[in-house]
Amino acid sequence: MGDNDEHGPSHPSRQEAPMTSQDDERLMSLAVGLAWLCPPSDAAYSVGAVIVAADGTELSRGFSRENDPHVHAEESALRKLAADAPGLAGATMYSTLEPCSQRKSRPRTCTQLIIASGIGRVVIAYREPSLFVAYCQGVELLEQAGLTVTELPGFAARAAGPNRHLAAGGLPGAILVTSYMIVLLPCATGR
Ligand SMILES: [Zn+2]
Numbered sequence: 001m002g003d004n005d006e007h008g009p010s011h012p013s014r015q016e017a018p019m020t021s022q023d024d025e026r027l028m029s030l031a032v033g034l035a036w037l038c039p040p041s042d043a044a045y046s047v048g049a050v051i052v053a054a055d056g057t058e059l060s061r062g063f064s065r066e067n068d069p070h071v072h073a074e075e076s077a078l079r080k081l082a083a084d085a086p087g088l089a090g091a092t093m094y095s096t097l098e099p100c101s102q103r104k105s106r107p108r109t110c111t112q113l114i115i116a117s118g119i120g121r122v123v124i125a126y127r128e129p130s131l132f133v134a135y136c137q138g139v140e141l142l143e144q145a146g147l148t149v150t151e152l153p154g155f156a157a158r159a160a161g162p163n164r165h166l167a168a169g170g171l172p173g174a175i176l177v178t179s180y181m182i183v184l185l186p187c188a189t190g191r
Contacts, residue, residue, distance in 0.1 A: 018054065019092055024123055027052055027094045028155050030061070032125070034073070035096045035162045038064040044132070046162035047097045049073035051081070051119070054090030070105035073097075078113050092121040096159035098128045099138040111138045114147070121148040125159035131166060 019027075027050050034048025044064060051059045062076030071079070074095050081088065093099075099110035099122065114122060128136035139149050 019052070019056070019121075023052075023056065024094075024150065024152060025155075027092075028096070028123060028125055028152050028159070031073075031094045031096050032155065032158050032161075034061060034063040035159060038066070038073075038162060039069075040162075040165070041065060042166070045097055045128075045166070047073035047095060049077045049093060049095040051077050051088075052092050052094065053087035054092075055087075057087070059085065059087055059091060072100060072103075072106075072110050074099050074110040075106070075113055078117055081117075088118040089120065091117075091119045092123060093119050094123045096125045096155070098124050098126070098136055099142065100128065100133075101137040101141055102133045109138075111141045114142065115145040119147065121150065123150045123152060125152050125155035127151070 031048040031050050034050070035046050037048070038046035040046070041064070047064045048061075049063065050061045053059050060077040060080045062071075062078075062080065063073045064076075065071060066073075066076045068076075074093060077093070093114055095110075099114055101109050101111045103109050108116075122142055124139070127139060130136075139151075142149050
C-alpha cells in the first residue's frame, strides 16, 4: 500500500474513505457504546452504527429500536440523512454487526440500504450468528456490490456483549462469530 497521489479518479468505482486503523477502532468503540443503548429485545440483536464521511466527519449514528420497535441500527443512521446527502460517496459505515440480508419487518434489508446509499466501505465487529436467520449474506452482498468490508475481530466480544442474553437463550453459551473464532459469552457476570 503506497502513497496515492492521484486526484480526481476518473473511474466510477466507489470511493473508499482514507480512515486509519486508529480511526476504525475509535469509531467502532463508539458503535459498541451505541449498541448498549438499544432497548433490550429477545427477538433481535442490539447493534450500534456510525456513518463517517471521507474526511472523518461524523454524518450520522443510530442503534437498534432507537425510535421504532423494528428499526435496525444501520437503517436508523441512514434514515437521518437525506438520500442525496453530500459525503455519502466515500463514507464509511461502522456497524457492530454484519448488516442484515434478510428481514421480515421491512421491504429492504440494511445491506440493500447501504448499497443504495453510495457508502463505499463498511466496518463490522462480527458476522451475524445463525440464530434468527440461517445464513446472513451481508458481507458477501456488500462486496459483490463493490464495497470494501473490514472486520475487526478484536471488537467481536465487546460488540456481542449487549446480545449475550440471546446466546444464553438460543445457543449453548456461545455465539459463532466467524468460521474460525468463537466468542464465549459468560452466562452471568458479577453485578
Ligand atoms: Zn438490518
